[in-house]
Amino acid sequence: MNHFDTSALTRRQLLASTAASALALSPTFSQAQAAWPSKPLRLVVPFAPGGSSEIVARALAGEMGKTIGQSVFVDNKPGAAGNIAMQEVANSTDEHTLILGHIGTLAVNPYIFPKLSYDPAKDFTPITLISKVPSLYVVHPDLPVKNLKEFVAYAKANPGKLNYGSAGNGSAGHLAFEYLKMVSDTFILHVPYRGTGPMLTDLMAGRLDAAAVGAPALLQFIKAGKLRCIATGTSTRLPQLPDVPTVAEQGFKGFEMTQWYGLMAPSKMAKANIDKLEKEAIAAARSKIVNDKLSQDTALAVGNTRVEFEAFIKLEQARWKPVIARAQIKPEGV
Structure with a gap:
């Protein structure tokens, strides 16, 4: 009786072991476990x-x-x-x-x-x-403003004259500028593009006045003097642009984008x-x-x-x- 039980147990263990080995070696199992991507x-x-x-x-x-x-x-x-x-x-x-x-x-x-x-x-x-x-607020160098306060004053003195570009309706740049317009009570025309690249081309060519764009795409152009940064959307100044004050510093407390x-x-x-x-x-x-x-x-x-x-x-x-x-x-x- 004991011999039979032991043999049956051994056979079951052997079958279970064989099945596990086969599963591990099967293409679908090994692919799912190791072959992705x-x-x-x-x-x-x-x-x-x-x-x-x-x-x-x-x-x-x-x-x-x-x-x-x-x-x-x-x-x-x-x-x-x-x-x-x-x-x-x-x-x-x-x-x-x-x-x-x-x-x-x-x-x-x-x-x-x-x-x-x-x-x-x-x-x-x-x-x-x-x-x-971080979002940066920039203008074409020919625009007669040096900072955000001057930009807001110029926009209010010339309602509807200024425009800004974005990567498209609902893009981060669109939101960032509408947020600024809201808190500063200014009217500036929105010109949507299909992407940041083509918009920046027109901004640097002078066909646009301003934009709000993520810092990585802008730094080289700011440093080269092709664009002027008038404010950062961060809560504190950026080490890469230590002389540029934040939006909050220029009269709009709590602003961050x-x-x-x-x-x-x-x-x-x-x-x-x-x-x-x-x-x-x-x-x-x-x-x-x-x-x-x-x-x-x-x-x-x-x-x-x-x-x-x-x-x-x-x-x-x-x-x-x-x-x-x-x-x-x-x-x-x-």
């Missing part, structure tokens, strides 16, 4: 080249590509305030397509478009907040891949190389968890919803 990862940037978004995306992609097992390449897909790229990535099922989330696509578009082709909460999984970028960028994946992506992606993205965002690269361009690297990033997005949505309603910001054609 199996091809280069595509990081979609929903804006035209030349802005802060591209600088942040390339910094992260370059570092992640060193450790995640495949290269990560940046793919710019501008249009419709980022909605075209967001919809494309939301529908992606290849497990290798990611997107650069942004204050505009995640916290603004839900409140300015009557109907979105994507749901920021349901269609995407937040991975990590990569960077916060930064834009932000985070890594997002389609919500359909396998959890094991999400977990690996989160680990690698956080390590890259917190790395000295990325920190140094972003700080050179006045951007702050973050690299938080996906739970923290999700909570941050909700807070930003709650912050900007009333600003958008008050400024009556609408997308083109609506």
